[in-house]
Structure formats: structure tokens, C-alpha cells
Amino acid sequence: MxxxxxxxxxxxxxxxxxMLFRIINETLVLLFPFVLIGTYIDLLRKTVFEKNGFLNNIYYVSTWLFGFKLIGNFLTLLDLSVNGVIAIAMAYLTAKITTKKNTKYNLAASLTAVFAFMIMNFNGSHYLKNNNQQVGKFLATNFSYSGCFWALIVGLVTGWIFNKFFRVNQVASVIDSENQDLQEWLATTLKPVAITLLFFGICSWMFSLFSKVGANHLITTPxxxxxxxxxxxxxxxxxxxxxxxxxxxxxxxxxxxxxxxxxxxxxxxxxxxxxxxxxxxxxxxxxxxxxxxxxxxxxxxxxxxxxxxxxxxxxxxxxxxxxxxxxxxxxxxxxxxxxxxxxxxxxxxxxxxxxxxxxxxxxxxxxxxxxxxxxxxxxxxxxxxxxxxxxxxxxxxxxxxxxxxxxxxxxxxxxxxxxxxxxxxxxxxxxxxxxxxxx
Amino acid sequence: MKSKLLRTTLLIIVIIGICIPAYQWNHSNIVRLRNAGKTRMAPIIMVPGSSATKNRFDNLISELGHEAPQQHSVLKVVVKTDGKIETTGSIARNDQQPFIVVSFQNNKDGKKNIDLQSNWLNLAFKELVKTYHFNHFSALGHSNGGLILTLFLEKYLKESPTVSIDKLMTIATPYNMEEENLKKKTAMFNELYKYRDGLPKSLVMYSIAGTENYNSDGTVPYNSVNFAKYIFQDNVKNFTEITVTGANTAHSDLPQNKQIVALIGQYILRENFKPSQIQGNNKNNN
Known part of the structure; x- marks a missing residue:
């Protein structure tokens, strides 16, 4: 025993x-306040301000609360724009923490991770669009909590690519010089950014061959x-x-x-x-x-x-x-x-x-x-x-x-x-x- | 100590404040579901025309049995003159669209009898609802059976408020009796017209006319069948008129006419007839 x-x-x-869990942990700690606020928005919306919400049903809130619909719409706005895009923030943070050596360096990495994440959620059926139907360019549902897994992966891989291809000593000089040299900045960032974006572009394209609704769907097909x-x-x-x-x-x-x-x-x-x-x-x-x-x-x-x-x-x-x-x-x-x-x-x-x-x-x-x-x-x-x-x-x-x-x-x-x-x-x-x- | 007591009291109040309304809502929701939820079983009530017996639709049902993807059970009901009912056959446990044929001991023609028969249909209908617990149904009437059904829908269906009708199909029903002249309106038509507001607004109605020549199916004038529009049009959800010509269009042949059988399968039975089957029928027929 x-x-x-x-x-x-x-x-x-x-x-x-x-190491891996420490990165995830730190990401989650940074995200905690946002997720918490999102959760309470979700709570309020689902229990009270939705037609079939529990508290609305049992206390008939919609019948006596003035402006029920307006508040409901307002909460939907908040819900979609906080909870709805949490995975993007997640990709950003994960890459940032993975390449945690100095500011400029991880800024480039985390920005790249955001682009890479968007690439991974490109809507494969956008190619098939016809005039009658509007097809979203991105799979917006994957920006929410269901996309967090991919956000982590994208963040980690981006961070790894940057760690591999970004010369730290060069960066140091970039950061040190007060008058930042544009040419040097380009020379050092262009390669990892291009490699990452290309890599995820190919991944996303290949996934779209299998599943018209993006990489996440490959896993979450019920x-x-x-x-x-x-x-x-x-x-x-x-x-x-x-x-x-x-x-x-x-x-x-x-x-x-x-x-x-x-x-x-x-x-x-x-x-x-x-x-x-x-x-x-x-x-x-x-x-x-x-x-x-x-x-x-x-x-x-x-x-x-x-x-x-x-x-x-x-x-x-x-x-x-x-x-x-x-x-x-x-x-x-x-x-x-x-x-x-x-x-x-x-x-x-x-x-x-x-x-x-x-x-x-x-x-x-x-x-x-x-x-x-x-x-x-x-x-x-x-x-x-x-x-x-x-x-x-x-x-x-x-x-x-x-x-x-x-x-x-x-x-x-x-x-x-x-x-x-x-x-x-x-x-x-x-x-x-x-x-x-x-x- | 005091704050702990206060907290416990508060917690209990919150729990009760949630549980009791939740329980009440739950029950009102169940009652609502019970009233709104349509039962899976929705019989097809068939009423034959005057002088016909409970076996009038046997050919039609066996034809449907050949074509329909599912077999349906048949219950035959005869209403005696004293309102008592006598049944033969049974409804299979899993059958969602059983056929119920309602015929009458007094199956004579004439307005007075038709009025009586629609009242008898109502008595039988209430018995059926009580026994088989359905809350929606479809109906099929041949000839005067259509008149009986229409009167029943206009005057008596409201006596069973929990039950609603989905679709009604009448085949060669003489809404203006034997009258060929468009300008003459019979007492039967006047009665149907007078009570037309009683028809359920959600009803989907098909009136089928058969014609051997340009005027009639040999028994019922085409013009009389056409009088349906004055009763149903703009008064129910949908009203469709269909005219069937060709072989087997004599008045008494109509219920087993292959095209009409296909129409019944298509519009009244909820299961899907394959288009090929319907086309095939037409080919056989032509």
C-alpha cells in the first residue's frame, strides 16, 4: 500500500x-481568467437567457424580465467572442511559452502560431462553394474549446520549429541594437515563419482531402x-x-x-x-x-x-x-x-x-x-x-x-x-x- | 457558529427554491408533451359507400399490400343501428398505420341515412380512440363514405378534442348527390356547405374523381364530385383535385384502380412508395 x-x-x-505539461500548465494559467469569465457568460446565457434554459423555464424569466431578448443577444455576442475564439489565444500562448527565451523571438513565434492555427482550420468545402450558398472560409466552431487540442499542437510545433531554426544569438543582437535593423529582423524571421506556414498549409490541405470540414473534424466525427x-x-x-x-x-x-x-x-x-x-x-x-x-x-x-x-x-x-x-x-x-x-x-x-x-x-x-x-x-x-x-x-x-x-x-x-x-x-x-x- | 447556521439555512432555501419550481415545470412539461406529442399509431379510417359492406375495401387493401413496403393490419367495424359496434380482425401491436374499416348495419343511401351514419361513425370513432389511444389519423372515403366522413369532420370531430386528422381522401364522392346540373344545389350539399367552418383548418384533403367519359364514372356525375371545392377550398390547409381516367374507372371499380391505389400509397400512407412502383402501376394500367 x-x-x-x-x-x-x-x-x-x-x-x-x-516539460510538455509545464508548458500546457502555464498556458492554462494564463488563460484562466479568460476561460473563467467565458464560463460565467456561458452559465448566465444557458441557464437564464436561453429559451430552453433551466432557470428561465422554472422561473419563467422571459415573461417578466424586461429586455430579455436584448440581454440574451448581448450575452451571445460576448459568448461567441470570448468562448468562441479561445483556441486562437491558446495557440498564441502555447507558442509563446514554448519559445520563452526573449521577447522578440517568441512574439514572432506566437504570431506565426495564430496564422498556422487559422490555416489548420481552413474550410475545405470553401472550394466547392456555389452561388446559392455562403460557405465560411474558416471552421469557426473549432476556434472554441473543441479546437483547443489542435491549438496546443499547433503552438507546440510552431515553437519547436522556431527553436530549431531561429538563431538565438542573432536575435540577441537584434534586440540589443536600439535602432532595429529591418533587414536583419527579416533575415532571421522569414525562414521560420515561411517554414511553419508552409508546413501547416500542406497539413491542412492534405487533411482537407480526407475531410471537407478540416483537421479537427477528423477527430471529432461522432x-x-x-x-x-x-x-x-x-x-x-x-x-x-x-x-x-x-x-x-x-x-x-x-x-x-x-x-x-x-x-x-x-x-x-x-x-x-x-x-x-x-x-x-x-x-x-x-x-x-x-x-x-x-x-x-x-x-x-x-x-x-x-x-x-x-x-x-x-x-x-x-x-x-x-x-x-x-x-x-x-x-x-x-x-x-x-x-x-x-x-x-x-x-x-x-x-x-x-x-x-x-x-x-x-x-x-x-x-x-x-x-x-x-x-x-x-x-x-x-x-x-x-x-x-x-x-x-x-x-x-x-x-x-x-x-x-x-x-x-x-x-x-x-x-x-x-x-x-x-x-x-x-x-x-x-x-x-x-x-x-x-x- | 451563527454564520454557519445562516449559511446552512440559505443553502436549504436555495435548494428548495430550485427544486420545487423545477418539479412543477417538469410536470407541466410532461403534460404538454402528452398533449402535443402525436402518437406513433395513426390509423387510416376507411368508410365505404352506400350499400357496401365491411369487406368493400378488401381488394384495395390487398392491392396496397402488394405495393406497400410494409404490411398493415385490418380492423373491420360494423356499427349497428342502436350504436353498438361489432369488430372483426385486429390491429397488430407494431402496426403504426393500421386500416380501420367502418361500415354500417344500415348502409342505405339518402341524405337522412347519411346524417345518421355520420353520427354512428362518431360513436365508433370515440370507441376506437378509447381503445387504441391514437391522437391523429387519416381517412379515406369511397362514394357516399366521403360524405359521411366530411359530415363527421364538420360536426362531430370536435367532440374528441385530443384527436386531429392529418389527411382525408375521398374517391368519387358526390358532394352534390346525383345532380348533374351545376346550378342546382341539393339538400346534402347545402348541409355540408353550411357546416364547412367546422372542418379542421390543418386538414390536407384530396378529392379524386374517376371519369369513364367526359361527364361521369357511370354512377356519379363529374360535376357533383367537383362540388368539393365549394366546401374545402380555402377552408382547409390544402385541397387537391385529381381526375383519373382510363381502364377501371367505373364508379365501383375505382377503389381498386391501380392509379388510385398508387395515389393512396403516395398521399395517405406515411411510408414512401418508390416512384418506380407508381410508374410501374401506370404502365400496367395503360
Missing amino acids: RNYIRYLVSFEHFIKNC VHLAVSHGFLIPIVAIFSIIFNNILWLFGIIGLFQFNDINAGRTVENLEYAIQHGSAWGAPNPVTLHILIDSFANIGGPGMLCAMLLAILWRSRNKDLKTIVRAIFVPSIFNITQSPLVGLIILRSPVLGIPFLLTPVVSVFLTWLALHFSLIAPSVYPLSKATPGILVGWLGTGGTWQSLVFGIVNVVIGTILYLPFVLVGNMSTLKQEQVKSDEK
Whole structure:
């Protein structure tokens, strides 16, 4: 047991000190305020100012709030221009931090990364445009959180190219001379900029041959699992949720569309419930949608709610607590962005283990409960941003068993996260010791 | 200590303040879904013309059975003169568009009987809704069956407010009885015209006329079928008139006329008939 703990602590150290993760961590720290503001804009918009928002639905906000539509439009503007372009900032920052040697040097690199990122998101179907249809030049959806993975890659590769081809001593002279020599600046930057842009141009063009909607789409094409019926469903659910959460951490969102996979069965369930006035005994109690969306993602992917509770309860890492306090309210409404969770996990990498495994436990428990008819399957459609803990309860039309089960699930999740929070504490302690020893 | 108590109280108030309205909204939403959601089952109610029995549409149904991608079950209902109903056949569990043939013990012609029959249809219809839980349907009437259906839609459908009609098709229905003269309006037409505002506004209506010659299908005058426009046009969502000529266009042959069968498949059955099938039918016919 002790060996395991020691192993985990050293794993935590290894990740924290790994160059790649340090770059990502620093990028995420710099982005933190922007993502946080974006998250609250998203929260406000999705819960209150959207037609199907949870708080709007239950308090009928649109009927009594003057200027509801105007505020909604204003928030949409903010949402699209903050959350909507976060990946561009990410590419910029990653390249900047990768080439962190002096100012001019990394300025050129980070600017190049922005151009490279735009190149990677060129819309392949722009070639096919006809007069009737307006086709966007860029895949604007990839500028949002779903493009963060590519932004990181582009930033890192650009940084690497600059480190390789940019002569640092030459730069030093450029920076030193007060009257900057244009010719010298050109001579030193032209090559890496051209190489990077050409490289990504070729990549983007090649991707567009495979997929008309850009590189990101190659990864995020929703996977539909054809084998998902009968006893296979829980197994498929467990594998897909692990895989999905790993990818989600990297910012690859929407690979699996759990809503759509069993859409037919979900509709059958709904029809049954409408006709019989109850969700009990619906024809398809076990679907991926019920297993995963109702109970395994409370608070966000990876039973985030349980993670946040465990950190708030026992963690001694002040940074972690700051992050958790900042994102707690949005996560109640299941609104979380992957960079925020990424930030938590990079601060305490051992948390990545329960992040992947807790949903497995809750999927399994949900399956057992459904199998023995302890809870009714959730069948009714819900508002946007319904609090995760209420999803099961409201989805079954308000059966108390589901509410209790949701709470039990969060408690079990918190218990599962707790040991890893404690290991994180040990690692923090060790780090502090090392620091004080150095002094 | 005090602040902790305050915080707990506040938390409980917030939780209750969210849960109770959420529960209420959830329930009102379920009620809304129940009312708005159309059931998957939407039967096709067929009403034969005067003097015809419950077996009137057997040929048509077997023809449709050859052509349609899916088999449909058939329920035959006979309404007795005292309003009691007698059924034969059954509706298969997974059949989303079963055929329900409604015929009458008293199947005599004449305005008085048609009025009675539309009332009987209403009684049977209510029984059917109660038994099979559908909330929308389509209807097909041949000859006077079309009149019975139209009267039913105008006067009685509102008695079943949860149920709506999608499509109505009448085949060779004499909206002005046997009258050939365009200027003479029969009592039957006047009644249909008088109550036309009762027709559901969302109705999609097809009136099919068959003609052996320029004037009639041998029994029903073309002009009488054409009177449908005075009742339906601009009064329902869509009104389409179709005239079928060629082989098998005598009045009693119309329900099994291949072109009309194809039209029924195309417009009334929700599943898609392939164009090739429809064309093929025409070829056979010509």
C-alpha cells in the first residue's frame, strides 16, 4: 500500500516536472481568467437567457424580465467572442511559452502560431462553394474549446520549429541594437515563419482531402456505436466513457454523441412514458444516454461534482481550492470547460486516475440499479443546463428513487476521489519540504 | 457558529427554491408533451359507400399490400343501428398505420341515412380512440363514405378534442348527390356547405374523381364530385383535385384502380412508395 502511495506521489512529481505539461500548465494559467469569465457568460446565457434554459423555464424569466431578448443577444455576442475564439489565444500562448527565451523571438513565434492555427482550420468545402450558398472560409466552431487540442499542437510545433531554426544569438543582437535593423529582423524571421506556414498549409490541405470540414473534424466525427444493445450496453458505456473523458481532457469534445446513439430507443421510452404516464417499465431501460448522461457526468465529465467536493473538503493545495471555488457554481449547472478541469489535473495529476475511473463505477451502479428496477429510466427531455444532480430526478418525471440515487452516486464519487486528493496533499507537502531544504 | 447556521439555512432555501419550481415545470412539461406529442399509431379510417359492406375495401387493401413496403393490419367495424359496434380482425401491436374499416348495419343511401351514419361513425370513432389511444389519423372515403366522413369532420370531430386528422381522401364522392346540373344545389350539399367552418383548418384533403367519359364514372356525375371545392377550398390547409381516367374507372371499380391505389400509397400512407412502383402501376394500367 505504501509503495503504491509512493509510486503515485512520484508519478505526480514526474508529470509536474515534465516539460510538455509545464508548458500546457502555464498556458492554462494564463488563460484562466479568460476561460473563467467565458464560463460565467456561458452559465448566465444557458441557464437564464436561453429559451430552453433551466432557470428561465422554472422561473419563467422571459415573461417578466424586461429586455430579455436584448440581454440574451448581448450575452451571445460576448459568448461567441470570448468562448468562441479561445483556441486562437491558446495557440498564441502555447507558442509563446514554448519559445520563452526573449521577447522578440517568441512574439514572432506566437504570431506565426495564430496564422498556422487559422490555416489548420481552413474550410475545405470553401472550394466547392456555389452561388446559392455562403460557405465560411474558416471552421469557426473549432476556434472554441473543441479546437483547443489542435491549438496546443499547433503552438507546440510552431515553437519547436522556431527553436530549431531561429538563431538565438542573432536575435540577441537584434534586440540589443536600439535602432532595429529591418533587414536583419527579416533575415532571421522569414525562414521560420515561411517554414511553419508552409508546413501547416500542406497539413491542412492534405487533411482537407480526407475531410471537407478540416483537421479537427477528423477527430471529432461522432462515433456511433452500432453494437450498443442488450448486455453489451454497460460494457460499451464503460469503454466509451473512459475514452471520451480522456479525449475531453485534451479538449476533443463531441467524439461520442450519447444522445443520438440510441435516439430511436429514447423516443420509444418517451412515447411509452407519455402514454402510460410513468417512466417505470419503459421498453428500453438501459441505453447509453441513460447510463452516461443521467448519472455518470454529474457536474461535468468525470463526475466533476464529486471531484470538486473532495477537493473542497480535504485538499491542502491552495491553488486547487481557488480554482474549485471559482468554478463550483457553473459546474452545479453542468457547465465546465475542459481547460479548467485540465488546470486542476495538471496541478494534481493523480486526480486524473479517479477522473477516468469514477464514471465507470457510476455507470456500473446505474446499470445495476436499472437492472433490478431500483430506479426508473430517465425518459423525459430536460432544459439546457439542468443541474447534474437533478437530471435523473427530473428525467424520470420526479421519482424520489432517482433523486436519492443521484445523491448516493455523488457521495460514492467523492469517496473515490478522496484518497487521490490525500495523495496530492502528500505530494504538495513533499514539494514544500524540498523548497525549504533548498533554502 | 451563527454564520454557519445562516449559511446552512440559505443553502436549504436555495435548494428548495430550485427544486420545487423545477418539479412543477417538469410536470407541466410532461403534460404538454402528452398533449402535443402525436402518437406513433395513426390509423387510416376507411368508410365505404352506400350499400357496401365491411369487406368493400378488401381488394384495395390487398392491392396496397402488394405495393406497400410494409404490411398493415385490418380492423373491420360494423356499427349497428342502436350504436353498438361489432369488430372483426385486429390491429397488430407494431402496426403504426393500421386500416380501420367502418361500415354500417344500415348502409342505405339518402341524405337522412347519411346524417345518421355520420353520427354512428362518431360513436365508433370515440370507441376506437378509447381503445387504441391514437391522437391523429387519416381517412379515406369511397362514394357516399366521403360524405359521411366530411359530415363527421364538420360536426362531430370536435367532440374528441385530443384527436386531429392529418389527411382525408375521398374517391368519387358526390358532394352534390346525383345532380348533374351545376346550378342546382341539393339538400346534402347545402348541409355540408353550411357546416364547412367546422372542418379542421390543418386538414390536407384530396378529392379524386374517376371519369369513364367526359361527364361521369357511370354512377356519379363529374360535376357533383367537383362540388368539393365549394366546401374545402380555402377552408382547409390544402385541397387537391385529381381526375383519373382510363381502364377501371367505373364508379365501383375505382377503389381498386391501380392509379388510385398508387395515389393512396403516395398521399395517405406515411411510408414512401418508390416512384418506380407508381410508374410501374401506370404502365400496367395503360
